[in-house]
Amino acid sequence: MTYRMSGDVRLDGAPDIKVSTMLAPSEMPVPPPMVLAGWWGDKFNRLFLNPVNTPKLKGVDVAVDLLPERRVASIENAWTPSTEVEAGSEIPVKVFLRPYRGERIERDVTVKIPAGMPRGDHRIVFSDAETMNRMQHAAAAENRYMDIPETVSLLNQERGNNQLYVSLVEGRPTFYSDDKTLPALPASVLNVLQTEHTTSRALIGSPESAQEQFAIPFDQVVSGSYSLKITVK
Numbered sequence: 106m107t108y109r110m111s112g113d114v115r116l117d118g119a120p121d122i123k124v125s126t127m128l129a130p131s132e133m134p135v136p137p138p139m140v141l142a143g144w145w146g147d148k149f150n151r152l153f154l155n156p157v158n159t160p161k162l163k164g165v166d167v168a169v170d171l172l173p174e175r176r177v178a179s180i181e182n183a184w185t186p187s188t189e190v191e192a193g194s195e196i197p198v199k200v201f202l203r204p205y206r207g208e209r210i211e212r213d214v215t216v217k218i219p220a221g222m223p224r225g226d227h228r229i230v231f232s233d234a235e236t237m238n239r240m241q242h243a244a245a246a247e248n249r250y251m252d253i254p255e256t257v258s259l260l261n262q263e264r265g266n267n268q269l270y271v272s273l274v275e276g277r278p279t280f281y282s283d284d285k286t287l288p289a290l291p292a293s294v295l296n297v298l299q300t301e302h303t304t305s306r307a308l309i310g311s312p313e314s315a316q317e318q319f320a321i322p323f324d325q326v327v328s329g330s331y332s333l334k335i336t337v338k
Contacts, residue, residue, distance in 0.1 A: 106130070107176040107325070108137050109267075112167030114148070116160050119257050124148070124167065125265045127326045129177045129205075148260060157252040176325035178202040178210060180269065183231050183333045190335050193220035198333065200231050200269065204325065212321055214271060219316075224337050228274040230315065232330035234264035237272075237317070241281055268320040269327050279314040 107129040114122040126144060128137045152160045183200040190196050195215050202210040216229055230236075241259060251259075264270060 106137065107172040107174060108141055109170040109172060109324075110141070110167060112165065114165050115163040116152075116253075116257065117163050118161060119253055120261070122148070122257055122260050125267075127176065127265075127267045129175050129326050131177075151256055151260065152253070155253055155256060156250055160253050175205045178204045178323060178325050178327055180231050180233065180327065180329040180331050181209060183229070183331050185229075185333060185335075188333070188335050189338055190218050192218055192222045192224075192337055194218050196335075198229065200271075200321075200331070202269070202323075202327070210323075212269075214319075214321065216271060216273070216318060218335075218337065219273070222273070222275070222337050225276075226334060226336050227276075229333040229335060230270075230272045230274050230330060231333070232270050232272065233328045234266040234268065234270070235328075236330045237264045237270050237315075264320070266326050266328075267324065268322050270317060270320050272315040272317045274313050274315045274332075277314045279311045281311075 107127060109127045111125045114124060116122070126141075128141050128144070130137060152162075179202060181201045181203045183198055185196055185198045187196070195217050198214050198216050200212050200214060202212075204210060241262065
């Protein structure tokens, strides 16, 4: 059985939180209902353990569909006719996923190379929601005094696990502060931010910048990641 859920968490004085996830049986000996309960527990812990303000919950509206099969697919690999590309061009890519049962899934996508992308080696990354959310979760964990609006904003930025995300990755650092993603910061701005932040409001950095291009929806849980190396001439 696979659980597909979507809905809203309504708060007084703050935007609604849009929730969406799919849960399917895994190799772990934990039934999906328990995993779903833990998923909800994480969301409400982040809201109600807030050290600044207590949220005022108005209601939760959720629809849960039960699908009579194990709907999971792992990202297997990707292929493009030529890994040498020009800035400003569009390149065709085939991406392959392996479902729990049946033939592997193939998708044809077109990736846009930005006109201002510097020459050299870069990566096209095909990934799941967990990979995309990882750095923002780390930044939130390091910030001990994140208020309700920032927490709601961060929850609404989380990607759904029933999509495959296509991103261009460059060797420029990205920093995460509260609910904000700050790619390719000038040194002067970075120095100011580092001065303003304290041990309770940390500035988390990543050595690379991932520019999300688009997401491919699936009616199953998508897991894993695959990097396709390209060279901009």
